[in-house]
Amino acid sequence: MTKRPLSVWEHAQLKGYSRREFVQFCTWLAAAAGIEASAVGQVVHALETKARVPVVWFHFQECTCCSESFIRSSHPIVADILIDLISLDYTETLMAASGHQAEAALHESMTKHQGEYLMLVEGSVPTADGGVYCCIGGRTARDILVEAAAGAKAIVAWGSCASNGCIQAARPNPTDATPIHELVSGKPIINVPGCPPIGEVMAGTIVHLLTFGRIPQLDGLGRPLAFYSRRVHDTCYRRPNYDAGLFVESFDDENAKRGYCLYKVGCRGPVTYNACGVMRWNAGVSYPIQSGHGCIGCSEANFWDNGPFYQHLAGFPGFGIETTADDIGVAVGAATAAGIAVHAVTTNIRKRKLLEVRNEPAGPAPSAGEKR
Amino acid sequence: MANLQRVYVWELPVRLYHWVNALCVTVLAVTGFMIGRPFFPHIGGEAWQNYSFGWVRFVHFTAAFVFFFNFLGRIYWGFVGNEHARWHQFLPFGKGRLRRQAKEIGQVLRVDVLLAKDESIESVGHNALAGVTYFATFLVFLFQSLTGFGMYAAMSDAKLPRLFAWIVPLMGGDFAVRQWHHVFMWFFVVFSMVHVYLVFYHDYVEGRGVISSMAGGWKFVEKPKP
Numbered sequence: 001m002t003k004r005p006l007s008v009w010e011h012a013q014l015k016g017y018s019r020r021e022f023v024q025f026c027t028w029l030a031a032a033a034g035i036e037a038s039a040v041g042q043v044v045h046a047l048e049t050k051a052r053v054p055v056v057w058f059h060f061q062e063c064t065c066c067s068e069s070f071i072r073s074s075h076p077i078v079a080d081i082l083i084d085l086i087s088l089d090y091t092e093t094l095m096a097a098s099g100h101q102a103e104a105a106l107h108e109s110m111t112k113h114q115g116e117y118l119m120l121v122e123g124s125v126p127t128a129d130g131g132v133y134c135c136i137g138g139r140t141a142r143d144i145l146v147e148a149a150a151g152a153k154a155i156v157a158w159g160s161c162a163s164n165g166c167i168q169a170a171r172p173n174p175t176d177a178t179p180i181h182e183l184v185s186g187k188p189i190i191n192v193p194g195c196p197p198i199g200e201v202m203a204g205t206i207v208h209l210l211t212f213g214r215i216p217q218l219d220g221l222g223r224p225l226a227f228y229s230r231r232v233h234d235t236c237y238r239r240p241n242y243d244a245g246l247f248v249e250s251f252d253d254e255n256a257k258r259g260y261c262l263y264k265v266g267c268r269g270p271v272t273y274n275a276c277g278v279m280r281w282n283a284g285v286s287y288p289i290q291s292g293h294g295c296i297g298c299s300e301a302n303f304w305d306n307g308p309f310y311q312h313l314a315g316f317p318g319f320g321i322e323t324t325a326d327d328i329g330v331a332v333g334a335a336t337a338a339g340i341a342v343h344a345v346t347t348n349i350r351k352r353k354l355l356e357v358r359n360e361p362a363g364p365a366p367s368a369g370e371k372r
Numbered sequence: 373m374a375n376l377q378r379v380y381v382w383e384l385p386v387r388l389y390h391w392v393n394a395l396c397v398t399v400l401a402v403t404g405f406m407i408g409r410p411f412f413p414h415i416g417g418e419a420w421q422n423y424s425f426g427w428v429r430f431v432h433f434t435a436a437f438v439f440f441f442n443f444l445g446r447i448y449w450g451f452v453g454n455e456h457a458r459w460h461q462f463l464p465f466g467k468g469r470l471r472r473q474a475k476e477i478g479q480v481l482r483v484d485v486l487l488a489k490d491e492s493i494e495s496v497g498h499n500a501l502a503g504v505t506y507f508a509t510f511l512v513f514l515f516q517s518l519t520g521f522g523m524y525a526a527m528s529d530a531k532l533p534r535l536f537a538w539i540v541p542l543m544g545g546d547f548a549v550r551q552w553h554h555v556f557m558w559f560f561v562v563f564s565m566v567h568v569y570l571v572f573y574h575d576y577v578e579g580r581g582v583i584s585s586m587a588g589g590w591k592f593v594e595k596p597k598p
Contacts, residue, residue: 219541220537220538220540220541221541221545230526231526231527231546234526234527240419240420241419242425243419243423243425243426244417244418244419244420244421244422244423244424244425244426245410245422245424245425245428246419247410263410264410268547270546270550271545271546271547271550272546272547273526273546297547300545300546300547301544301545302544302545302547302548303547306547306548306551312408312409313408313409313551313554325551325554325555325558326408326409326554326558328558329555329557329558329561329562332558332562333558333561333562333565336562336565336566337565340565340566340569343485343487343569343573344569344573346487347487347573347576347577350487351487351577354577355576355577
């Protein structure tokens with residue numbers, strides 16, 4: 001006899017939650033996932049009928065800052081997600097099992113829930129030298145990724161490492177660190193970039209997957225539109241200063257004290273898609289710009305290579321640190337002006353005869369090909 | 373100079389395109405540079421008291437739309453305009469044009485750049501080298517339009533910019549798009565310097581009325597030998 005897995009509601013009842021508490025929780029989840037109030041019913045229905053989703057969470061080339069951010073998400077609190085919504089069968093940093101036991105748990109979950117489990121990946125995968133730069137249990141990260149991805153229902157790439165390579169993929173990228181979407185095809189992949197991503201954004205993404213059983217609406221770079229459709233700049237509370245041309249010129253000036261726009265000291269807000277300006281960090285306490293430092297664009301691809309962080313234009317590759325396109329442009333412009341000056345002088349010397357014709361009023365103009 | 377005759381070269385739409393384009397490029401380069409590296413004086417006061425940087429951006433975006441449609445208009449005229457405005461002036465395909473073009477490019481380089489004493493250049497409208505160069509500018513126009521509207525799409529609900537939104541993921545994000553959009557601004561600066569100089573140079577050396585041709589449309593060419 002096969003046992004039907006319990007739905008989230010049944011599971012909650014077993015644990016002594018009341019109907020009111022359950023609906024409250026659903027409303028909360030809906031808000032976190034950016035779902036409007038009229039659709040709360042759908043969320044309730046989904047959790048009444050759906051079983052808890054098996055989840056495996058991998059850690060490859062990463063610093064665990066995504067996990068740290070996730071376990072600090074405040075709405076909905078991570079305990080609720082971890083315990084009530086998903087069945088976290090494998091995660092190196094949080095599980096009690098280790099060694100062979102851990103591997104066994106992973107394989108059991110992958111075989112039992114073939115095609116059903118949700119795969120969360122933190123970190124990039126090195127591909128240089130056969131992938132030796134990241135091995136777990138004697139196998140390369142790439143091996144593990146490909147095997148686990150084959151049976152996954154959907155994959156979530158946590159953070160900039162998994163979405164675009166982050167610091168280990170910065171020039172010269174010695175280990176060939178590669179983001180997940182370049183190694184796996186044929187599976188829905190959601191990129192949740194950021195270093196780390198905002199905890200609530202991570203929670204919201206999972207909630208959407210769990211309640212609707214399908215991936216949220218994504219943009220051209222595979223990011224959930226609910227959180228990545230606007231630039232930090234568009235939701236920045238300092239934006240009026242930008243529009244008024246009020247800029248901080250250096251971090252210790254009067255303008256910095258007044259809270260002017262950090263654009264000229266290198267803020268990447270105008271080129272960075274994230275929800276920092278709206279959701280903020282640490283339960284809505286603050287975010288970099290609010291703390292007086294420009295955005296470094298941590299959720300954008302290649303942000304490490306687009307430095308220096310404290311100037312607006314990036315350094316131009318191949319021309320030395322802090323050489324911007326403008327420096328090169330000025331040099332090329334000056335060279336052009338010099339070339340023009342030389343050309344103008346030379347013209348008057350070389351074409352002297354031709355030009356003198358003008359001073360001979362009745363003289364016939366020399367025709368083409370004639371010796372002058 | 374009696375053996376010169378005048379020829380109507382640049383039709384009104386071409387002249388109009390030229391000056392609208394010149395104006396737009398100037399405005400776009402100046403405002404674009406201000407956006408990329410704000411250098412105008414600090415006005416002061418509180419944020420609600422002025423909208424200076426907002427206006428700079430507004431002018432940039434408005435000029436961009438004018439520039440774009442002006443560019444489209446020129447492309448259209450490349451198919452219906454006179455011989456000198458036609459597309460094959462820029463893309464010399466068919467009927468031995470490519471060979472003639474290559475030969476004339478060599479001539480132009482010798483006469484205009486290396487300042488060789490002589491050889492006359494056949495073309496009445498654009499010379500061969502100019503044709504190729506202008507085609508390159510069209511490619512840059514296209515690139516600036518794609519990247520510009522691509523960045524603009526994120527803050528607009530308008531249909532037109534949305535058509536270009538795909539360029540951002542293709543180039544790997546807004547930062548790269550912005551960087552290259554800025555780099556190609558310098559192309560316009562250098563192009564304008566060389567372009568204006570060469571027009572003066574040709575007018576001075578050849579006396580065929582190149583400068584005024586873009587105002588009235590007429591150039592002077594030698595009468596064919598009887």
